[in-house]
């Protein structure tokens with residue numbers, strides 16, 4: 001079976017073809033960084049326009065790379081949510097139009113389920129149940145993944161997501177986007193001086209939620225107070241901020257694993273490409289005989305392959321598939337509310 005994956009939840013246009021025998025046979029992403037960098041954040045209207053401009057050329061490119069024709073595609077999977085409504089509508093409308101004209105089924109996919117399942121796409125040794133930490137631009141969530149489509153959110157961010165906080169502080173430090181990567185690069189230049197930034201919401205043993213806005217304000221005050229033109233001080237801030245975030249994520253994940261008692265831990269989403277985070281998570285959890293799994297670096301951020309894969313698993317499971325031309329988008333769709 002071959003499935004075309006279409007991802008347009010936010011700013012990146014991701015298109016891929018996944019073959020259930022061969023795996024990913026083509027995967028291309030058009031990144032919109034240059035467009036939004038000018039404004040210091042994503043401008044939804046510009047994101048939708050760029051998707052509209054790039055989506056068809058990207059689909060053609062993916063077919064060229066895969067060396068297959070459209071009539072070899074068995075199903076189209078598209079991101080129905082969560083995300084920006086204008087961006088989601090481009091992917092949804094095009095998916096429905098192509099599916100209708102090619103006469104093939106269309107499977108909607110939850111974007112966060114796409115991130116969650118990515119390590120399974122590459123590693124067949126992972127199976128349900130497992131615990132997952134989803135750390136991306138707009139989400140920080142701990143998930144009890146019971147089975148495909150059956151997810152319980154054990155904890156989530158009450159305000160800024162971890163990626164969002166990294167991006168905001170990176171901007172204030174004049175580092176640019178993606179903030180997490182830039183902060184990480186700068187942190188490496190630090191001489192291991194830790195400024196002991198607070199770890200948010202770790203005192204209450206039972207709490208699995210996150211709140212990074214207080215830490216963000218604390219760091220903003222430090223930036224105002226200290227001389228960030230001094231490269232060493234700037235590197236100290238980056239190091240201490242990154243450390244406070246990683247340590248907090250580890251504490252909460254440890255608590256979640258005590259509840260779920262799972263032996264497999266998936267860490268996924270854009271922030272999971274952070275090497276320091278991977279090193280520390282491996283060190284803490286592998287010692288406790290918990291297996292840690294991450295996506296490969298190029299599949300951490302948004303891409304069409306994760307949508308094609310999640311779409312394929314759900315399409316195969318869904319025996320009562322009905323062709324439906326209604327344009328379905330769900331900007332606030334929670335992973336725990338999936339009902340295909």
Ligand SMILES: Nc1ncnc2c1ncn2[C@@H]1O[C@H](COP(=O)(O)OP(=O)(O)OP(=O)(O)O)[C@@H](O)[C@H]1O
Pocket residue numbers: 009010082083111115135136137138139162163164166167178179180181182184269270271272273274275300301302
């Ligand atoms: N090496 C890195 N270290 C830490 N964070 C990183 C790194 N590389 C990218 N990021 C962060 O990853 C985030 C983007 O991830 P992703 O593409 O999964 O988010 P999104 O799709 O915008 O949000 P969501 O999936 O929640 O809708 C950005 O906040 C970016 O700073």
Ligand SMILES: [Mg+2]
Pocket residue numbers: 111115136137270301302
């Ligand atoms: Mg994402």
